[in-house]
Amino acid sequence: MATNPGHEDELGVNLSIEEARISLKEGCGHNQRIQKSSATLHGEISALEAAGRVSAALYRNSTMYTTLSPCGMCTGAILLYRIPRVVIGENVNFMGGEDLLKQNGVEVVVLDNQDCKDMMSKFIQERPEDWYEDIGEERV
């Protein structure tokens, strides 16, 4: 399965970077965990919610764009809806369920995008408690 990024993938991730910037500015989200006192509104879950109740066929012709490698829950949501392709900004700051996605036939494209890496590492450094809560860890 091809994993080379195309021009559209850059555009898609750029949109997810913009969403993440909005989130960061607002408090922490599109991830909206803090804004909505939510335990589940990571960026990917939030995107699925924003898309609303759509047909199974639509999911199966979709690409999920995300700034960061998806956590276990978001990986599971991608698998539930059989989204066939996931474009990931970076997986240096956090490696999520990419292996599980690939094992289930999902095409995974990792852009290793510098903006994504910078934004995430800054967030982790400045707000470690929010970050550890995001990934279900105690603050270390």
Add this chain to the structure above:
Amino acid sequence: MATNPGHEDELGVNLSIEEARISLKEGCGHNQRIQKSSATLHGEISALEAAGRVSAALYRNSTMYTTLSPCGMCTGAILLYRIPRVVIGENVNFMGGEDLLKQNGVEVVVLDNQDCKDMMSKFIQERPEDWYEDIGEERV
């Protein structure tokens, strides 16, 4: 790892049966997918949302009770928060991510509860479109 149900497990699943009955009566949810036009509020996600933002330590001392074997997304949410134990009413009408849970060290207890089986099979029979949407499938 022990997988024998105890008295508390029956009580926990009885509560989740009550929640499912409320859901069914309301329209379809605690699963609240229909009530809230949501793509992600399965019973388990809804329970995590209802619990709110709690500490990692609390999740790690929790049991998730659910009437039905959890789908891929809900399995992933259980793994994200490292919930160590899942008590499942039944897995006859749907087999979710139980293997993945066990592979990750989660204790899985399946009660094979008749009320759960009856309620779910009735729901699937009466409202197949809602059911297939729940599990990310086209109606067959």
